Amino acid sequence: MTEAQEQYRHWLAQSQSQPSNAVAWFNLGWWSTKVGLFAASLKAYEQALAFGIESPEEAMSNMASVYSERLGQIEPAIQWLDRALLQNPQYYPAIFNRAHIAEQMGDRETACRYFEQAAGLAPGDAYPIARWVEANLTLPEASSAVQSLRRFAKGKNPDALMALARYEEQGEQYDAAWDALIAANTIDQKAYPSWQALPVQSKLTSQLTEVLPQQSTTVGATVGITPGATAPHPQQQIPVFIIGLFRTGSTLLEQILAAHPGFAPLGESEFWPRQIHALGGGMVSPGRLPDTQLCAKLRQQWQLHLRDRNIAPGLIATDKRPDNLFHMATIQRVLPEAKFVITERDWRDTLVSIFGTRLHPQHGYATNPEAIAEHIRFCHKIADFWCENHPKSVYRVSYEALVSDPEEQLMPLFTWLGTPWHPECLNFHELTNSVRTASVWQVREPLTTSRQGRWRNYDGPLRGIFGEALDSPDPPPSLGLE
Template sequence: MAVDADALSRRAASLYRASRFEAALQAYREVLAIDPDRPDDWLNVGLLLRQAGRAHDALAAYDRALEAGVCNPEEVHLNRAVVLSDDLLDTPAARASLESALAINPEFVPALLNLGNLFEDEGDRKAAKAAYAKALALQPGNILALTRVAEVTRFSDPNDPLIARLSAAVSRHGLTPIERADVGFALGRALDQAKQFDLAFSAYAEANEASRALARNAYDPLAASGFVDALIEEFDSTVQTEAGYCDDSPIFICGMFRSGSTLAERIISSHSRVSAGGELPILPQLVRNRLQPYPTSLTDCPEAFYAELRSQYRDEIEVMGLGGRQLTDKRPDNFLHVGLIKRMFPNAKVVLTRRNPFDNCLSVFFAHLAPELTYASSLDSVAHWYAQYERLAAHWQSTFPHDVYVMDYDRLVMAPREEIERLLGFLRLEWEDACLNPHRGEGQVRTASAWQVREPLYTGSSGRWRNYRDHIDPLVDAFGPPGGRLT
């Protein structure tokens, strides 16, 4: 019996390596039906279930691995914490899992780094820095620990020893592309805060070069334009709903990355009738798993199909424990899916965020975004993508004029009350003073803007491009001189 189980386990592992994940999962289940006390196989089942989006089942598999006496149990507690935090948004339970890992191994650096992430999400800079600093003390050469410490540090002195340490690290031989990107973006941020703008731009440029090396394909302007053309052609209207349809849709907030979407969510969720959902993965997962090739697969689909998608969306919300008050779904790249949103939730309100193109494009270039967002790694490509966003946003506004609102970041920080009144009016929410002070709101923030949105509204990020006027020729070529001249 043991020999059969071992053979099946090897076959399951082979299927996994071949990316035949469903077959691998079935093979592991056959193994465990023969011998349920195989901790490594339970661990692999947990990994596969999490990859399949079955978070609760993954947790159960991880628990079985722990019960069966898996080696290095701290790693399993770490896996549990990632599921609880990223998939189920259960921060207290995630922290408890990390603390369990550290109780087993107090020097387990991955758990310290993840614990620091949780503290960052909660706005506890001091605790986050302490966790990261401990990880760095344990592993002084750990690039991720170094960059995490830098990310929660405020810089004013260009001679700060941490800047010197980052500069030395970025020049280290043998770094992987992801390590070069990590430390490069951290160095760029530090130099920017210390007002060493030319050096900062150089650090950001090198970081983006490393990020490009991680991408499978380069940015393709023709493909990007063609995709937006297809979206405009497919989504030129909404669908008729069945009689008695009740729309309890979230408020969808989307736009270019770094255009103010996190701030918009903080403002809206400061209202007593609204809860923040954050960057929910539900729509992109529906598109990826059910709607390929997108968007042409949706041509002539009946309303019943969108009702099914709507039901699946709501089920996912319930699994995440986000029922109750009206919810925000703030995922910037959902601007690609406004047409789908309006077919799934015909009465949905959509807030698109907009920011000065020079500031927005520079901010994207300076952000450590995922390598698959290939447009982000050069000013030419981010400018092209910004233009596609504007083109698509104009289409959504013309197609759904009563249900799409553009919140202008620069207008907001110049005249907060007026803009917030307009925003709340669009959402049919009465005025509440709390919305004027979004930095005082509670809850997690899990974006690159996590620290900015915890500060009072200010104009410091508007016109930031002026610090980099000698480096923005691609943006001037795309948009013309800001205000007619670079002043």
């Protein structure tokens, strides 16, 4: 049993033995969130408020986080944040989260206003300043936000350096932008666990070898059923997993599908990462494959997850978590009817974009251009494996082809998904749904080819790393990284 589960049971017992103890209910709410019991978490926080918890704005802000980050329900999240700010207009978490939600919804003006307010309440914190500038990269150099950002960057704050890199690139100051990226990633390299590609690759390769005989028996079938798995109910919609590598257009593709009346986006759902963790895996490292009994349990939990996320019957849920690429074997074993769409992009543009994004420390490759290139190459091998051995369940989408000729690329995809084309999909940028990825502002714009060839802005430093290999359409072979 994990520490979170132990603490959850402890506070559950406390709340039952002391039903009017507001603190016990508050702690139960916090630990319920940790173990993924979100409905129970909300009820516990409500009990804490009912019994007069001290500083109720904290419980209200936590409830807003559960609604927005866990359940994808924005309206109740905003309502609880507004209630928290009525209790305490200077409560930093509620102000920052209000800005965060506005950003997710594409409301730039509101996001900037609340990020500015948050920055004023925490003058020693670079993060709200960084988010404020990133939400408005056209701020003038003389603005207080940009000047504060530069001071934090000079102090070697990685969040400030990353935001400064985006600001410099917006102003076409590419040498300064690259210098900021190098500085930010050098700091993270020292702070993050050492990245070792070979053990991760070896573990996943071993798992793919294990599932290969099972997958090969299904080649040519309309829907592959792994031996021992439960077949889908005829009325159940086939879930679609948009996977691949970060910064390859996965958010863009999910937004395009979200504009179709037959689809419901989950965003980067935490459901499968939570299960993979319980199976001994991580973000880029697979866990053990579940047996038949566990598959049935996980399948039921997945259906409950869709219900908690208010996915209406008949809609196709899209789960857009790129690192599910490493967990396809587990997902396919539990949901044999699932379809996987792998997004891919020019490796050089992908590399620059990943290098300019602070990913979770488990993605340690992201701080080193050579390691990023090696990781991209390995992801291509994984995609090749699934396309060769399970072709009916896997579809590849090229970012460049998508933005250059969207209808030409999308119509075959919708045919493969068994859903008619819908012209409104090209108006995806008009959606006001919540987007919780680094592409939050890009997907609020119409399709454009302007981001193709972004890597050429950094040709000099990249060529110093990769030499003539930079001119190849394929990432270079391993450079001996471990």
